[in-house]
Amino acid sequence: MHHFAYRRGVSQANVLHAEQVDLCALAxxxxxxFYCYSTATFERHLDVFADAFAARPGTLVCYSIKANSNLGVLATLARRGAGMDVVSEGEIRRALAVGVPGxxxxxxxxxxxxxxxxxxxDAGIFAFNVESEPELRALSxxxxxxxxxxxxxxxxxxxVDAGTHHKISTGKAENKFGIAFELAPSxxxxxxxxxGIVPSGIHMHIGSQIxxxxxxxxxxxxxxxxxxxxRSSGLRIxxxxxxxxxxxxxxxxxxxxPLPADYARLVNEAMGDLNVRLLFEPGRMIAGNAGILVSxxxxxxxxxxxxxxxxxxAMNDLIRPTLYEAYHQILPVIEPGPDTESRFTDVVGPVCETGDYLALARPLPALNAGDLIAVMTAGAYGAVQASQYNSRLLVPEVLVSGEQYCVTRPRPSYESMLAAERVPDWFQG
Incomplete structure (x- = not known):
């Protein structure tokens, strides 16, 4: 479920809204x-997942920051009690910056x-998920x-083959993640x-979009x-x-x-009698449908x-179609009438690459120059993977809450983009 829907807009046409914000007016x-995120959707998704495990005290839901690391998004989730799953010092700093305790x-x-x-x-984090023997020794x-x-x-x-795209599979033997199951006891x-090491838990993550x-x-x-x-060998897990x-x-x-409730039933069947604290790392499930890209x-x-x-x-703004052959629904921001002609079209961007596309051979209502479109389900792995390829500016990110909105990451200027680099001193003068 998400909170993007058509309703009567400022122009009196039926306009796609983010909660109560008219996207034509916002554009x-x-x-x-620009990316637009819905606070209500983030909150609902986190609550639905957490509520599915309400009967298991101590369960810790650590939102996976890599899905969407915008500080406004992280603050929204932190204030609902979410923990954070991180993969870098930068992500730890983001979590701490919005008040998530170590x-x-x-x-x-x-x-x-x-x-x-x-x-x-130093931050006092809950645990390290160790992925190799050399890492273990370095941490020690x-x-x-x-x-x-x-x-x-x-x-x-x-x-275990999760049956997903090969670039988001993480639980097979040929993937770079984790240690082999048979090596774990040793x-x-x-x-x-x-x-300096206390082995206290086990971590497993088999892939994404399962x-x-x-x-x-x-x-x-x-x-x-x-x-x-x-446990039979004396270890406390x-x-x-x-x-x-x-x-x-x-x-x-x-x-x-499957719904989180279906997933929770499976987890409880598998883990019910183990007497362990459960941790989870949902990312896409929380963020995916909570964001769109407006173009x-x-x-x-x-x-x-x-x-x-x-x-x-372009692909530098949303790389998922190019990188993963991913499908994103595309909607006109102004709702088309029932008699609007539909035609097949490739939706492409300005980047100088044949692979720069958002959709291929997609049947869409007839669009004209100046029309706005919304690329749906772009809240996860969208802005976080954006780049300045072709020296294009990073796009802004906007967080909506009811009738309010905040540009949580402004669009940079060309001057600031150039100022981030320097010409060698030997060219001066």
Whole structure:
């Protein structure tokens, strides 16, 4: 569910609104392209997920910052009690900046540096999700040198195929993430012998945009087996981090993915008698449908083979269609009438790449130069992956709450873009 819908606008036409904000009016104020996020949608998604586990006291929902790291978004979730899943020092700093206490932060990622480890230890984070033996030894060195103790969970790779796009699969043996399932017992034994390390949990995350519960069921069965094996050898396993990955609907013509309540029933079946604290890392499920990208049509170009709708948003603003062959629904911001002609078109941007597109061969109501479109379900992995390719300015991000809105990341100027770089001194004068 999201809070973007057509309603009577300032112009008296039916206009797509973000909560109670007219997107035509917002575009006139902010300029296009821009990302727009709905506070009510973020709050609802977090609440629905957390409520599904309300019967399990101590459950910690750590929003995955990499999905959308906008400070306005993080502040919204922090004030609802969310923890944060981070993969860099920068993300830790973002979490702390919006008031998330260290004990609600879990640190993931395969390439943590020693400086990042030290910063995380100083911040008093809940746990490190360790992904290799070399990382374990580095963390031990850092923690013992600082006189601190690092609570850890090994990220275990169960070699389970989640059936998703190969670029977002994380739980198969050939993926870079985690340690092999069969190596886990020996690595946990090593961890107990290292200074500054307290092995307390197990972490597992098998991929993203998973729309079938079967891979979760298979992975959780293996995880339960491992918990029992480790406990039988004398280890105290106090928490289990089950990761994220629950899919969301990008298309209206496909079956809806499982609801958080369905997922919770599966988790309780798999973990019910283990007496462990549960952690989760939802990202896309919280952020995906809470954001859109608004763009303006520049030109409509008719070629012998096809029609191109050229808009002012591009692959550097939203790379998912190019990178993942991802589908995003596209809606005209002004609702078309029932008799509006539809035509197949490629929706493309100004970047000098053939791969610069938002949609291919998409049947859309006839669009003209100046019209606004909304690229839906763009709240996750949209702005966070944006770049300045072709020296294009990063687009602003706007957070809406009821009738209010805030430009939480303004559009930079060309002057500020150039000022971030320097010409070598030997060219001066």
């Amino acid at each position: 006139a104020e902010v300029g296009t392209p 004990e609600r932060i879990a640190f993931s990622g395969v390439g943590k540096t020693k400086d990042e480890m030290a910063f995380a230890l 060195q850092v923690a013992s040198a600082m006189g601190k103790t690092a609570r850890i969970a090994f990220r275990v790779n169960p070699d 690595l946990y034994r090593q961890a107990t012998q290292l200074p 729309t079938d519960l079967t891979p979760f069921r298979n992975a959780f069965a293996l995880l339960k087996e491992l918990v029992e094996t480790l 106090e928490f289990v981090n089950l990761g994220g990955g629950l899919g969301i609907p990008y298309r209206s013509d496909e079956p809806a993915p 303006r049509v520049l030109y409509v170009k008719t070629a012998p083979e096809k029609t191109f709708t050229i808009v002012d948003a």
